Amino acid sequence: MDFLDPDLNAYAEAHTSPETPLLHRLNRETHLNVMKPRMLSGHLQGRTLAMFSQMLRPRRILEIGTYTGYSALCLAEGLTEDGVLHTIDVNDELEDMVRSYIAEAGLEQKIQLHIGQAADVITTLDEQWDLVFIDADKKSNGLYYDMVLDKMRPGGFILTDNVLWSGKVIEKFRPKLDKNTELVLDFNRKVHEDPRVENLLLPIRDGILVARKK
Numbered sequence: 001m002d003f004l005d006p007d008l009n010a011y012a013e014a015h016t017s018p019e020t021p022l023l024h025r026l027n028r029e030t031h032l033n034v035m036k037p038r039m040l041s042g043h044l045q046g047r048t049l050a051m052f053s054q055m056l057r058p059r060r061i062l063e064i065g066t067y068t069g070y071s072a073l074c075l076a077e078g079l080t081e082d083g084v085l086h087t088i089d090v091n092d093e094l095e096d097m098v099r100s101y102i103a104e105a106g107l108e109q110k111i112q113l114h115i116g117q118a119a120d121v122i123t124t125l126d127e128q129w130d131l132v133f134i135d136a137d138k139k140s141n142g143l144y145y146d147m148v149l150d151k152m153r154p155g156g157f158i159l160t161d162n163v164l165w166s167g168k169v170i171e172k173f174r175p176k177l178d179k180n181t182e183l184v185l186d187f188n189r190k191v192h193e194d195p196r197v198e199n200l201l202l203p204i205r206d207g208i209l210v211a212r213k214k
């Protein structure tokens with residue numbers, strides 16, 4: 001569902017810096033040639049991620065769920081000079097496409113793409129994270145959150161996507177409570193009750209839960 005009236009959304013996009021030509025092309029190519037293009041962050045959410053990154057100037061970013069690489073390119077915009085973004089996806093079919101866009105962006109030294117199960121790859125990465133974006137298999141949000149929280153630097157941010165679950169977190173927007181919605185509700189409650197973080201649920205696109213490690 002659209003949370004914002006389409007005209008208001010268009011107005012917000014019209015008053016937001018445009019996508020770079022490369023991001024615009026990646027967005028278009030994803031919609032033309034890749035399955036489930038709705039998974040791509042898109043203009044408004046992409047600029048939100050880029051703005052977060054510019055504000056934080058992170059040295060180490062972890063992204064869980066690369067898809068076609070759109071959000072990785074956005075998040076990389078604020079990396080420090082010596083910064084690195086690790087991004088993980090289990091789907092190797094999109095690897096060539098993602099690598100070609102990373103190369104075109106001139107970010108081969110800054111973005112490391114890992115193909116594999118996120119839970120396996122995360123354990124191999126010995127980093128202290130400044131910024132984490134969780135956007136993969138939603139049932140594992142809690143697992144990924146627990147895996148990364150101890151490795152966040154104090155003051156670091158975990159962003160988790162799709163926490164409004166097309167509105168189904170609210171009774172009036174769901175015919176009945178299904179398992180996936182229950183998992184989203186559990187995750188949102190878990191973060192909200194976690195004394196180790198401060199949290200903010202941003203109603204952008206499908207909802208981003210922002211958790212700042214104290």
Ligand SMILES: C[S@@+](CC[C@H](N)C(=O)[O-])C[C@H]1O[C@@H](n2cnc3c(N)ncnc32)[C@H](O)[C@@H]1O
Nearest residue numbers: 039040041065067070071089090091118136137
């Ligand atoms: C919503 S898409 C990511 C969208 C991307 N972050 C963006 O904003 O453009 C989710 C991705 O997570 C990947 N994924 C699903 N389960 C995974 C797992 N267990 N480990 C790693 N990646 C996984 C899928 O292959 C898919 O490409």
